[in-house]
Amino acid sequence: MITNIATERCVLSPISESDFGEIIPLFTNNEVRRYLGGPLSVEWAFNRLNESLLLNNDIRFVVRRRETEKCIGLVFITPHHNPADSEISYMFMPEYWGKGYAFEVVKRLLEFCRDELKLARVVSETQTANVRSCHLLEKLGYMLESKVERFGAEQSIYAKDL
Numbered sequence: 447m448i449t450n451i452a453t454e455r456c457v458l459s460p461i462s463e464s465d466f467g468e469i470i471p472l473f474t475n476n477e478v479r480r481y482l483g484g485p486l487s488v489e490w491a492f493n494r495l496n497e498s499l500l501l502n503n504d505i506r507f508v509v510r511r512r513e514t515e516k517c518i519g520l521v522f523i524t525p526h527h528n529p530a531d532s533e534i535s536y537m538f539m540p541e542y543w544g545k546g547y548a549f550e551v552v553k554r555l556l557e558f559c560r561d562e563l564k565l566a567r568v569v570s571e572t573q574t575a576n577v578r579s580c581h582l583l584e585k586l587g588y589m590l591e592s593k594v595e596r597f598g599a600e601q602s603i604y605a606k607d608l
């Protein structure tokens with residue numbers, strides 16, 4: 447069973463249905479969804495979240511600030527398009543960008559992948575145009591492995607040995 451994970455300023459908890467109300471604004475936000483295919487409607491987001499809870503191979507955490515217990519983001523560990531790899535993905539509300547939260551949380555998630563999931567490597571795929579995301583991955587020590595055309599845009603596939 448997956449339990450909570452703590453970082454310096456945040457706590458990551460496995461998503462449950464009671465979190466949906468707080469999580470849905472991430473999926474409907476224009477800025478958050480800019481490089482993720484655009485914002486979803488509330489109904490779509492709700493259905494997608496419900497479906498995702500049924501996918502046993504996926505690990506999805508809601509990220510809360512310890513200080514306020516407010517939801518600030520989501521992080522996922524899911525099978526990648528190349529099924530040999532596990533993929534880490536992340537999204538944070540814009541008011542929490544530029545404060546080091548994504549770095550702090552994904553850094554801890556990489557340790558979790560290594561120590562608890564016993565993974566030897568992970569990948570993260572992000573649109574090449576998503577400069578903030580590419581910068582985050584490079585700062586975390588990922589290496590750019592390849593570029594592919596997917597979802598109508600150039601995607602950069604970054605990999606990190608754990």
Ligand SMILES: CC(C)(COP(=O)(O)OP(=O)(O)OC[C@H]1O[C@@H](n2cnc3c(N)ncnc32)[C@H](O)[C@@H]1OP(=O)(O)O)[C@@H](O)C(=O)NCCC(=O)NCCS
Binds near residue numbers: 534539582585
């Ligand atoms: C991609 C995304 C997570 C990046 O978030 P971010 O806030 O830019 O990333 P970080 O947490 O690394 O914060 C960056 C800045 O915070 C600054 N910062 C401020 N306080 C800090 C602190 N206490 N500790 C560390 N850094 C701090 C850093 O200087 C850093 O800037 P730098 O790397 O240029 O020095 C965010 O833009 C996002 O959620 N986008 C929408 C979803 C998305 O596109 N996801 C990618 C596809 S999977």
